[in-house]
Amino acid sequence: MNTLLDRVDLPLDQMPKRWYNGIPALPTAPEPYIDSTTDAPVTLDYVERLWTKAMAAQEFSLDRWISIPQPVLDAYAMWRPTPLIRAVAMERYLDTPAQIWFKYEATSPSGSHKLNSALAQAYYAKREGHSRLVTDTGAGQWGSALALACQMFGLDLSVFMVRASYHQKPYRRYLMETYGAQVHPSPGVTTEYGRGVLADNPDHPGSEATAVSESLETVRADPAARMSVGAFSNHCLLHQTIIGLELREQLAMIDRYPDYLVASVGCGSNMAGLSTPFMEDKLNGSETTFLAVEPEACAPLTYGEYRFDYADAAGSGPGVCTYTLGHEFVPPPIHAGGLRYHGCAPLIGQMRHQGILDSVAYPQTQVFDAGVTFARLHGFLPAPETCHAIKGVIDLALQCKEQKRDATIVFNYSGHGLLDLEAYGRYNAGELRDVEVESFDEREAQVVG
Amino acid sequence: MNTLLDRVDLPLDQMPKRWYNGIPALPTAPEPYIDSTTDAPVTLDYVERLWTKAMAAQEFSLDRWISIPQPVLDAYAMWRPTPLIRAVAMERYLDTPAQIWFKYEATSPSGSHKLNSALAQAYYAKREGHSRLVTDTGAGQWGSALALACQMFGLDLSVFMVRASYHQKPYRRYLMETYGAQVHPSPGVTTEYGRGVLADNPDHPGSEATAVSESLETVRADPAARMSVGAFSNHCLLHQTIIGLELREQLAMIDRYPDYLVASVGCGSNMAGLSTPFMEDKLNGSETTFLAVEPEACAPLTYGEYRFDYADAAGSGPGVCTYTLGHEFVPPPIHAGGLRYHGCAPLIGQMRHQGILDSVAYPQTQVFDAGVTFARLHGFLPAPETCHAIKGVIDLALQCKEQKRDATIVFNYSGHGLLDLEAYGRYNAGELRDVEVESFDEREAQVVG
Numbered sequence: 001m002n003t004l005l006d007r008v009d010l011p012l013d014q015m016p017k018r019w020y021n022g023i024p025a026l027p028t029a030p031e032p033y034i035d036s037t038t039d040a041p042v043t044l045d046y047v048e049r050l051w052t053k054a055m056a057a058q059e060f061s062l063d064r065w066i067s068i069p070q071p072v073l074d075a076y077a078m079w080r081p082t083p084l085i086r087a088v089a090m091e092r093y094l095d096t097p098a099q100i101w102f103k104y105e106a107t108s109p110s111g112s113h114k115l116n117s118a119l120a121q122a123y124y125a126k127r128e129g130h131s132r133l134v135t136d137t138g139a140g141q142w143g144s145a146l147a148l149a150c151q152m153f154g155l156d157l158s159v160f161m162v163r164a165s166y167h168q169k170p171y172r173r174y175l176m177e178t179y180g181a182q183v184h185p186s187p188g189v190t191t192e193y194g195r196g197v198l199a200d201n202p203d204h205p206g207s208e209a210t211a212v213s214e215s216l217e218t219v220r221a222d223p224a225a226r227m228s229v230g231a232f233s234n235h236c237l238l239h240q241t242i243i244g245l246e247l248r249e250q251l252a253m254i255d256r257y258p259d260y261l262v263a264s265v266g267c268g269s270n271m272a273g274l275s276t277p278f279m280e281d282k283l284n285g286s287e288t289t290f291l292a293v294e295p296e297a298c299a300p301l302t303y304g305e306y307r308f309d310y311a312d313a314a315g316s317g318p319g320v321c322t323y324t325l326g327h328e329f330v331p332p333p334i335h336a337g338g339l340r341y342h343g344c345a346p347l348i349g350q351m352r353h354q355g356i357l358d359s360v361a362y363p364q365t366q367v368f369d370a371g372v373t374f375a376r377l378h379g380f381l382p383a384p385e386t387c388h389a390i391k392g393v394i395d396l397a398l399q400c401k402e403q404k405r406d407a408t409i410v411f412n413y414s415g416h417g418l419l420d421l422e423a424y425g426r427y428n429a430g431e432l433r434d435v436e437v438e439s440f441d442e443r444e445a446q447v448v449g
Numbered sequence: 450m451n452t453l454l455d456r457v458d459l460p461l462d463q464m465p466k467r468w469y470n471g472i473p474a475l476p477t478a479p480e481p482y483i484d485s486t487t488d489a490p491v492t493l494d495y496v497e498r499l500w501t502k503a504m505a506a507q508e509f510s511l512d513r514w515i516s517i518p519q520p521v522l523d524a525y526a527m528w529r530p531t532p533l534i535r536a537v538a539m540e541r542y543l544d545t546p547a548q549i550w551f552k553y554e555a556t557s558p559s560g561s562h563k564l565n566s567a568l569a570q571a572y573y574a575k576r577e578g579h580s581r582l583v584t585d586t587g588a589g590q591w592g593s594a595l596a597l598a599c600q601m602f603g604l605d606l607s608v609f610m611v612r613a614s615y616h617q618k619p620y621r622r623y624l625m626e627t628y629g630a631q632v633h634p635s636p637g638v639t640t641e642y643g644r645g646v647l648a649d650n651p652d653h654p655g656s657e658a659t660a661v662s663e664s665l666e667t668v669r670a671d672p673a674a675r676m677s678v679g680a681f682s683n684h685c686l687l688h689q690t691i692i693g694l695e696l697r698e699q700l701a702m703i704d705r706y707p708d709y710l711v712a713s714v715g716c717g718s719n720m721a722g723l724s725t726p727f728m729e730d731k732l733n734g735s736e737t738t739f740l741a742v743e744p745e746a747c748a749p750l751t752y753g754e755y756r757f758d759y760a761d762a763a764g765s766g767p768g769v770c771t772y773t774l775g776h777e778f779v780p781p782p783i784h785a786g787g788l789r790y791h792g793c794a795p796l797i798g799q800m801r802h803q804g805i806l807d808s809v810a811y812p813q814t815q816v817f818d819a820g821v822t823f824a825r826l827h828g829f830l831p832a833p834e835t836c837h838a839i840k841g842v843i844d845l846a847l848q849c850k851e852q853k854r855d856a857t858i859v860f861n862y863s864g865h866g867l868l869d870l871e872a873y874g875r876y877n878a879g880e881l882r883d884v885e886v887e888s889f890d891e892r893e894a895q896v897v898g
C-alpha cells in the first residue's frame with residue numbers, strides 16, 4: 001500500500017447532474033427572511049430585484065433535487081469531479097487508527113470550492129439578460145471565482161473586497177483583475193455607505209458585512225445589475241452540494257461511510273456543500289458528526305446567539321434567523337479573511353440550532369501550525385480557512401487514538417493557500433499572534449499580522 | 450460536445466513505471482563533459498562527488514529504460530498521472546481547425562513539473578545516506594519542488610535563489626520555507642563567490658548561473674552534501690519523461706498523434722520530458738515538430754552558438770557542448786525567472802544542433818498577452834514560463850488556420866502562475882516593458898518590471 005496517500009477518482013461521466021436541496025429535509029421549515037425596510041417577510045419581488053429570478057426561485061424551492069444546467073456541467077468539467085484523497089502520511093504522523101480523507105476542492109482554476117456556485121450564478125444572470133454582477137469578497141476566494149465565471153459567461157463584475165484583504169492580499173486582486181473584474185476596497189469611496197464609514201474611521205479594516213452593504217447599495221442604483229453572493233443564501237449552499245454528492249459516490253466505491261464530516265465555517269457554504277447530502281441519513285439515525293470549525297476571533301456558531309439579525313453591517317439587507325455575534329461586530333483582521341463574518345448562513349444556523357451540526361473554535365496560531373504540518377506531509381498548501389478544518393481533524397484523529405477507534409473522518413479541503421503565503425511567511429517568522437477574544441472593544445490595539 | 454474543453458485521464462494503475470532515456474536514441478553520442486579544473490573529460494569520481502551515485506550512473510547510462518523506484522511512484526501518486534486537456538475554448542477563440550491539447554503539470558503540489566525530478570533526486574540522496582542537498586533556483590519552481598521532496602524524504606536543503614526572484618517573488622521563498630528549506634539570495638554572503646560578485650556590484654540581480662556557482666562552492670565545502678539540479682543534467686531530463694510517456698498513452702486512448710510538441714525552454718527539462726519519448730518515432734520518419742519557445746531577452750537556442758561552455762557563471766562547474774550566449778551573460782530580469790539561463794541542457798542543445806528541435810523567441814509583453822488570453826478562456830493561470838509555450842501554440846494554431854490544417858498541437862503546461870501574480874499585476878497596469886535585445890551591455894539602464 002502507498003505510504004503517503006490513497007485516492008478515489010470519480011469518472012467524469014459519473015459526475016452528479018443535480019444539486020441536492022437540504023431545506024425540505026429539515027425537521028422544521030426555515031424562518032422567513034425579513035425586509036429591513038418594512039420589517040415584514042421579504043417578497044419575491046424584493047429577492048428578484050436583489051438576485052436573479054433563478055436564484056430567487058432556488059432560494060425558496062422545496063424540491064429535493066434541482067438539475068444542473070448543461071453549460072454549468074460543461075464548466076464543472078474543467079476540474080470536476082474532484083479527487084477524494086486519503087491522508088495516509090497524516091494518519092501515520094498522528095499514529096491514529098482513524099482514516100483521514102479529504103475532498104480536494106483546491107484543484108479548481110480559481111483555487112477553491114467557490115467556483116461551484118460562481119459558475120451557476122453567472123450562467124443564470126446571463127440567461128436572464130443582466131449585464132453586470134456585483135459582489136463582496138473577504139479573502140478573495142469568492143471574488144476570484146466569480147471573476148472567472150463572469151468572464152466565461154460574458155458579464156461585467158464589480159467586487160467589493162474587504163479592505164484588510166485588499167491590502168494584505170494584492171495577488172488575489174491581481175487575479176480578479178486578470179480575469180477582467182473591477183475590484184474596490186471596502187469600505188471605499190464609490191458608495192455613500194463606504195464614504196460614511198471612512199469618515200468615521202479612515203483606517204477601518206472592513207469586513208464581509210461592510211462589503212455586503214456596499215454591494216447592496218451599488219445593485220440598488222443600477223437596474224441592469226444583480227447581486228451575487230458566495231455564501232449565506234440557500235441557493236449558494238445548494239450549488240456546493242456537488243461536493244457532498246460526489247463524496248457519497250466516492251465513499252460508496254470504497255464501501256465506507258463518514259463518522260465525521262469536517263469543514264471550516266465562515267458563512268457555511270463549504271460545510272453545507274459537504275454535509276447536507278448526508279443530512280437525511282443523519283436525521284434517520286446515522287451517527288455522523290457534522291463539525292464546523294471556526295476561528296476563535298470570530299466564532300458565531302460557538303460563541304454567538306441564535307436570533308434575528310441583519311446580513312450586512314448597515315442593517316439594510318435582509319434580516320435572517322441564525323447564529324450571530326451582532327451585525328455591528330467588526331471581526332479582527334485575522335488571516336483567514338474568508339471566515340471574518342459576524343453571522344452564518346441561515347441553513348447552517350438552523351442545523352446548529354436543531355442539533356444537526358456541532359462547532360469548535362481555534363486561535364489562528366494553532367490553525368497555521370496544523371496547516372504547516374499538513375503541507376510538509378502532503379505537499380498541498382492549504383488556505384488559512386482550510387487550515388481550520390485540518391486543525392479540527394487533527395484533534396478528532398487524536399481523540400480516536402485514545403479511544404482506539406478506526407473512525408472515517410472526511411474533511412473538505414476547500415481551497416489552496418498559495419495566495420496566502422504572506423500569512424505563512426509571518427507564521428514562519430514567528431510574527432503571528434492570537435487575538436484576545438475578551439477584549440474586542442479594544443480591537444484597534446490588537447490588530448494582528 | 451463540451452464547448453470549453455475535453456480531457457483524457459490516465460488511470461493511476463496505468464501510470465508508467467519506467468523513465469525513458471533519450472541519449473541512446475540520438476544519432477551520435479553526446480560530447481563528454483569537461484572538468485574545468487583539468488580541461489579533461491569528467492571522471493565518475495568527479496560526478497559522484499558533485500551529485501549522488503545514482504544520479505552519476507543515470508547521467509551516463511545507455512539503457513533505454515530506467516525503473517522508477519517504488520517510493521517515487523508512491524509520491525508521484527500525489528498528483529500523477531496528470532490530465533491531458535483539450536483547450537476547445539481556445540481553439541474556438543482562434544477559429545482554428547487545429548486541435549490544441551495541453552499536459553497539465555500545474556496540478557503538482559509544488560505547482561510545476563519540477564517535482565517529477567525533485568522526488569527522484571531526494572529519494573536517491575536519502576538512500577545513499579546523504580543528509581543535505583544544495584541547489585539553485587530561478588523563479589523558485591525548482592526550489593519549491595526540491596524543498597517539498599527533501600521534507601518528504603527527510604533531508605536538509607539549502608537553496609540559492611536568484612536575487613531578482615528572491616525579492617520579486619517572496620511568496621516562493623515563503624513556500625520553500627514552509628516546506629522547511631533554508632533559502633539564500635544569490636549572489637549572497639554565504640559563499641566566497643557571492644561575496645566577490647557583490648563587492649563588484651552590490652545590486653547584481655543574480656542569475657541561474659550565479660546560483661549554480663554558489664551551490665557548487667557550498668557542496669564542495671560539505672562532504673555530507675550533494676548538489677541537486679532542476680534542469681541541465683541528463684538525469685534530471687530523464688525524470689521528466691514521465692510527462693511524455695503518459696502523453697503517449699493518453700493520445701493512444703483517443704487515437705491521435707502529435708504534429709507539434711511545444712514547450713518553453715529555460716534549460717530544457719520540460720521540453721525534454723515532453724518530447725524525448727517521441728524522438729525515436731521522429732528519427733524513424735514521423736513528422737512531429739518539436740518547438741522550443743524562448744524569451745527574446747535570453748534565447749540561447751534561437752540566438753546562441755553551439756560550442757563548449759561552462760554551466761555556471763564562475764566557470765568552475767563542468768563544461769558542456771551546447772547552445773549558449775556565453776556563461777558570463779547576465780540575462781535581464783524578465784519575469785519568467787525560470788528562463789533566465791545563458792545556455793541549455795546538453796541534450797537539448799544536441800537535439801537542436803541535429804535538427805530534431807526547432808526554436809522561436811518572443812518578447813515578454815506578447816507572452817503575457819497570451820497568458821491572460823488563456824486564463825480568461827480556461828481559468829488556469831499559467832506561469833510566465835508556460836505563457837511562452839502558449840504564445841508559441843497560438844501562432845502555430847493561426848498558421849494552421851491559414852493552411853486549413855487540422856493539426857494536433859500539444860504543449861506542456863509546465864506550471865501555474867499563482868506565485869507570479871506580481872508580474873500579472875504589472876502587466877495589467879501596463880507597466881511591463883520589453884528588453885531591447887540590441888543593447889545588453891546597457892542592461893542596468895533597462896531593468897524591467
